[in-house]
Amino acid sequence: MVAAEFMRSGRGPVARKRVRRRELRAIAAPFTVAAPAGARIRDRLRVTAGEAAVLRLVGEHLGRHQRVDLVTRVGIGRVKAKDNRRTERKRHLTAVSSSRWAGAMTRASEDQYQLSLRCLSDERASLRRAVRAIEKRLAVPCGQRKSKVRGYPDQTERWAKQRRLAVLKTRLADVEDRLEGGRPSIVMGGRRLAKARHSLADAGLTEAEWRQRWDAARLFLTADGESGAPHGNYTIAVEPETGEVSLVLPEPLRHLANAPRGRYRLTCAVAFSHRREEWLDRVTANRAVRYDFVHDPVRGRWYLDASWAAAPVVLPTPEEIRSFGERLLGVDLNADHLAAYVLDPHGNPIGEPITVPLDLTGPASQRDGRLRAAISELIRIARAHHCAGIAIENLGFDDARATGRETMGRGGRGKRFRRTVAGIPTAKFRERLRSMAFHAGLVVIAVDPAYTSVWGERYWKTPLQQQNQQITVTRHHGASVAIGRRALGHRARRRPGVTAHDRRIVTRRATGQAVLIPRARGAASPPRTASAPTTGGQTRPCQGDQLALFPDIEDRSRGHRILTGPVSASSASTGRQR
Incomplete structure (x- = not known):
């Protein structure tokens, strides 16, 4: 008796080992994804060779000055918005372009700088996660296991991971230093395209093709919209009736103008077939619309993009x-x-x-x-x-x-x-x-x-x-x-007791698997027995055969109807309909 109690208590040599259940992590509540914050549409510009040359000249001129402004902004570092010297930079850019072009360039520089800081912060978080993961495994001897962490299988892999850890820590120190000083690394034209210059054979490009893509990616032909301006944008204007496109030339290129007030008008027109009604509603009301000229050197095409901010929308939860x-x-x-x-x-x-x-x-x-x-x-x-x-x-x-x-x-x-x-x-x-x-x-x-x-x-x-x-x-x-x-707020597991493949169970309980059907309050007619006559040739009691005299006021089934006859389920998650 004593020995039995001793072994039942778990202190004996043959006591069962208690299995520790794995704890499940907390599950976040579902949420509605927010509506799009804006819209962007595109149409092709069938420009002539002369018009393409003018657009390329304007884009290269503005792109060069915008890159200089971005270098100046990076040199200022992480400061408050009032201390980024935007007024001084805009005044300098106005002398070589125009006031509205200068405003677009300074805004683009600030947006690019803030985006680069966020990317640098994400890279720091990624490096920290990788360093923590490797350090946890290095703390466990080879071939052993400590709690949920396993050590590396052999000394060769462990030595390689130590070298990898040193490289990651060096990169992390560099990223933290640049993030602290507010000096992100920005490549105008794209880092991937810049690296492809050193391996043109692997990229499948010639030097001339790479140069065309590089120059096209560094063009700046962006004009921010302005509410109250003619058709929502004065720098790049699009007539809603005819689709004619014109743009203001920078001050050093005004000799190329073919329209009054230093403007250059293209002979081609745009239609914006996709979401045209929304675009027309904005331009006819003189609401802000941003335009971007985009050049695709692979196809040799020019495009015009129109974008605007959408009004906030409250979606159902x-x-x-x-x-x-x-x-x-x-x-x-x-x-x-x-x-x-x-x-x-x-x-x-x-x-x-x-x-x-x-x-x-x-x-x-x-x-x-x-x-x-x-x-x-x-x-x-x-x-x-x-x-x-x-x-x-x-x-x-x-x-x-x-x-x-x-x-x-x-x-x-x-x-x-x-x-x-x-x-x-x-x-x-x-x-x-x-x-x-x-x-x-x-x-x-x-x-x-x-x-x-x-x-x-x-x-x-x-x-x-x-x-x-x-x-x-x-x-x-x-x-x-x-x-x-x-x-929908339900559990992943089905309601217990509804797994049997039976026609009557499926019919009676298919619509109540996710919610509990409240029981009736007060008196109710007794359930029918197998010998009681029923409609439809049924010989077993059905849920709808009982009359609920006083239904539950708080019906948590959200619209569940009180059944008064035989039930026919239109959707069943278990069983097969016959």
Whole structure:
């Protein structure tokens, strides 16, 4: 007896080892993605050779002076806005251009400087994460494990990581020094294009082709809009009726003017077919519109971009969408496809699983077009199923990409996984979806991506496969259901007791899996027995056979109807409809 108590207490030599459960991290609440802050449209300019030469001269002249102003701004360092000497710099630039060109150049310099500081701050955070990850593993001896941290498998890899740590610390010290002094590194024209000059063979470019791209990237032909000015912009003007384009020439190039007041008018016109009505509303009301001349040396084309700030819009919250009883389209983003599922207000999947192919190989222009086509297909599906919005994961692989092999695996399998993660266009997908869904009248809800794939496979893959036996259901479709349920405020797991593949259970409880149906208060008719006559040839009691005399006032089912007859479920997440 004493020995049994001793061993039951856990102090004996054969006592069972207690398994410590892994704690789940807190899941953030879903939120509605904000509407686009502005709009940008483009149209092609079919200019002549002489007009292209004039535009190139103006762009090179303004670009040279803008780069000088940017060097001056970087030399000033991190100061308050009132101490950046913008008035002095603008006065100096006005003498070689015009007052409005000078204002655009100083604003562009300030925006570029602040953006570079933010990028430098992000690089510092990334280097710190990588240093911490390597230092944790170096603190554990080779081949051993301490808590959740594993040491490196052999001394060779450990020595390589020590060298890597020294390199990262050197880079981190340099970044911190530049960030503290307010001296970011800025390459006008792009750092990637600048590095390609040293390896033209690898880039597939000749020196002449590289020079054309470099010069085109360093042109400055940007004019900020001005409310109250004719058609929203005085420096670059576009007539709304005829589409004629004209621009003010800088002071040293006024001899090239072919229109009054030192302006140069192009013979070609623009139409802005995409979102033309919005553009016309602004220019006819003399509201600010910014214009940019863009030169593509690869195709030999010139474009004119028009952009403006959009008015703030208040979008419905996830709680409001749920209270309205609207459907959602849950989407799981993957490297080669989009998995989606339509969910009703209660979180039940409707219909069949949806797979949208996503091929992100080839040139950047083709990848962007394929991404837009996939998003357009999602919007079409959401509209066809009368969904109020699209639920996606709030993905961001910054931490994983910063630490690399330390957290995402090593070897051939880890390399393939890291390559897959690097190929997922999380930022582009989120921005494209936000803009396109907003103009389609849909709301985008972002949810925490924690455990969506794991729980989707565990709780939803098998029931969905039983319901759709003619279609292959993957764990990604289950993840899309978990994403949609999380956006609606429901748990990822289904309601207990609804897993049996039975027609009566499916019919009776399919619409109540996500919410609790309140019981009736007061007296109610007794449930019918198997021998009691029923309508429709039924021999078992049904939920609708009971009459609720005093229904619950606080009906938390949000619109659940009191059933008065046989129930027919239009959407079931478990079982197969017959």
